[in-house]
Amino acid sequence: MRRTVTAVLALSTALALGACGADSDDRSVSPRPGQADTEDLTAGPSGAADEGIQVTTATLKDASGADKGTVEVNDLDGKTEFVFEVTGLPAGFHGLHLHKIGKCEPNSADPTDAAKKGDFLSSGGHLGEGDHPEHSGDLPPLLVQKDGSATMRVTTDRVNPDEILDQDGTAIVVHGEPDNFANIPKRYSSSGPDAETKKAGDAGPRVACGAFTPQ
Ligand SMILES: [Cu+2]
Numbered sequence: 001m002r003r004t005v006t007a008v009l010a011l012s013t014a015l016a017l018g019a020c021g022a023d024s025d026d027r028s029v030s031p032r033p034g035q036a037d038t039e040d041l042t043a044g045p046s047g048a049a050d051e052g053i054q055v056t057t058a059t060l061k062d063a064s065g066a067d068k069g070t071v072e073v074n075d076l077d078g079k080t081e082f083v084f085e086v087t088g089l090p091a092g093f094h095g096l097h098l099h100k101i102g103k104c105e106p107n108s109a110d111p112t113d114a115a116k117k118g119d120f121l122s123s124g125g126h127l128g129e130g131d132h133p134e135h136s137g138d139l140p141p142l143l144v145q146k147d148g149s150a151t152m153r154v155t156t157d158r159v160n161p162d163e164i165l166d167q168d169g170t171a172i173v174v175h176g177e178p179d180n181f182a183n184i185p186k187r188y189s190s191s192g193p194d195a196e197t198k199k200a201g202d203a204g205p206r207v208a209c210g211a212f213t214p215q
Pocket residue numbers: 095096097098099126173175200203
């Protein structure tokens with residue numbers, strides 16, 4: 001019974017592949033009855049995954065200007081995909097957000113408070129309205145491995161490519177600390193997260209930044 005279901009699945013995958021014109025090999029268009037193997041299934045959906053349309057890319061740099069990797073933005077027709085390839089960062093979780101302005105300037109002023117200066121502060125606050133983590137620019141944290149590298153592919157329907165490439169652009173910012181997503185249990189504070197936490201999730205300093213700017 002299970003075999004039959006698997007075979008039907010593989011066949012429909014193959015038909016779907018054929019229908020959308022994806023390159024398919026003979027094996028996937030003609031599954032052997034009762035012998036549909038998992039290879040066919042994985043080669044189907046993942047191998048022919050819609051890669052979307054590349055919208056823009058950015059190079060991540062730290063405050064000294066050292067290269068820390070790349071971020072690619074793809075339009076998946078209603079969703080936006082970010083592909084991170086990062087190197088040379090401290091291991092562990094790092095808060096990750098889109099910030100309002102496409103500027104990555106070390107020791108720069110916060111646009112809402114000129115007296116406040118720090119690395120990449122001129123990129124402004126998180127993209128979007130409301131409290132953290134409901135900002136449209138809030139993303140899952142980046143997990144950096146022991147060797148300092150990180151790879152992540154993440155999809156969000158909170159932000160579209162036009163907003164990323166608006167007039168003043170957008171910055172992708174990697175923070176020095178994990179993001180707490182304003183998840184502060186009541187046993188720590190009966191009043192819940194404070195204004196600071198609701199603004200940015202206590203992700204700490206901005207350690208790397210990449211600017212998306214309209215061409
Ligand atoms: Cu941030």
